Amino acid sequence: MLGLPDDVTVALFDMDGVLTTTAVLHQAAWKKAFDAFLTERGDTSGPFTDRDYLDYVDGRPRLDGVRSFLASRGITVDDEAAAAIGDAKNEEFLAALDRDGARAYPGSLRYLQAAREAGLRVAVVTSSKNGAKVLDAAGLAQFAQHRVDGNTIVAENLPGKPAPDSYLRGAQLMGVTPAQAAVFEDAISGVQAGVAGHFGYVVGVDRVGGGQADAMRAAGASIVVTDLADLLQS
Numbered sequence: 001m002l003g004l005p006d007d008v009t010v011a012l013f014d015m016d017g018v019l020t021t022t023a024v025l026h027q028a029a030w031k032k033a034f035d036a037f038l039t040e041r042g043d044t045s046g047p048f049t050d051r052d053y054l055d056y057v058d059g060r061p062r063l064d065g066v067r068s069f070l071a072s073r074g075i076t077v078d079d080e081a082a083a084a085i086g087d088a089k090n091e092e093f094l095a096a097l098d099r100d101g102a103r104a105y106p107g108s109l110r111y112l113q114a115a116r117e118a119g120l121r122v123a124v125v126t127s128s129k130n131g132a133k134v135l136d137a138a139g140l141a142q143f144a145q146h147r148v149d150g151n152t153i154v155a156e157n158l159p160g161k162p163a164p165d166s167y168l169r170g171a172q173l174m175g176v177t178p179a180q181a182a183v184f185e186d187a188i189s190g191v192q193a194g195v196a197g198h199f200g201y202v203v204g205v206d207r208v209g210g211g212q213a214d215a216m217r218a219a220g221a222s223i224v225v226t227d228l229a230d231l232l233q234s
């Protein structure tokens with residue numbers, strides 16, 4: 001009924017782009033911050049693109065995203081400069097969140113309600129330090145028994161996605177083995193994390209089209225859907 005293997009008793013949901021419509025706000029905030037940085041530096045490699053977001057930033061903790069994108073352009077900066085780009089991005093993101101708000105995808109809300117009715121237990125595993133704020137704004141905090149977020153990752157010194165550690169921490173908090181948990185992800189780095197952690201099922205949620213579904217399958221996703229409600233029919 002939930003479209004998952006029978007031995008899966010816990011769902012570990014990524015947040016931005018899986019449960020909430022906020023992935024686009026992150027992407028736009030990153031573009032503003034990186035383009036300002038590149039312009040200021042007189043860099044001629046071109047502006048930050050949609051492809052850059054998907055390949056280097058999507059799903060990763062804030063500073064990992066900064067480092068990963070800059071490395072792709074052959075740019076190295078000190079810790080202070082990296083943090084300043086991350087801070088600028090967060091200011092943009094918080095302003096956009098105030099302006100546009102965070103909404104749950106209707107299909108994701110239906111899936112969470114169905115999960116609750118079926119007794120599937122739920123945690124949220126997000127790289128974002130704004131996890132609590134976004135879940136509250138979207139009215140979804142009530143569904144999650146535990147949350148691993150960007151603050152947990154820093155406090156516990158966990159390697160970020162694509163490493164599996166944040167999801168493994170989520171499974172541990174829920175008291176299950178990875179084989180008993182399903183991972184739900186919209187980022188390639190997150191699918192890779194679910195596969196690396198040997199989770200029982202890895203659901204890729206393709207919100208962008210293009211080659212994303214194929215890339216998720218190549219990364220090892222068990223199934224790719226465009227909306228969580230698609231799983232309710234399977």
Ligand SMILES: O=P(O)(O)OC[C@H]1O[C@@H](O)[C@H](O)[C@@H](O)[C@@H]1O
Binds near residue numbers: 023057059093
């Ligand atoms: O800057 P924050 O809110 O801590 O978020 C870090 C990352 O969190 C992830 O959930 C998003 O996919 C990324 O786009 C974002 O950069």
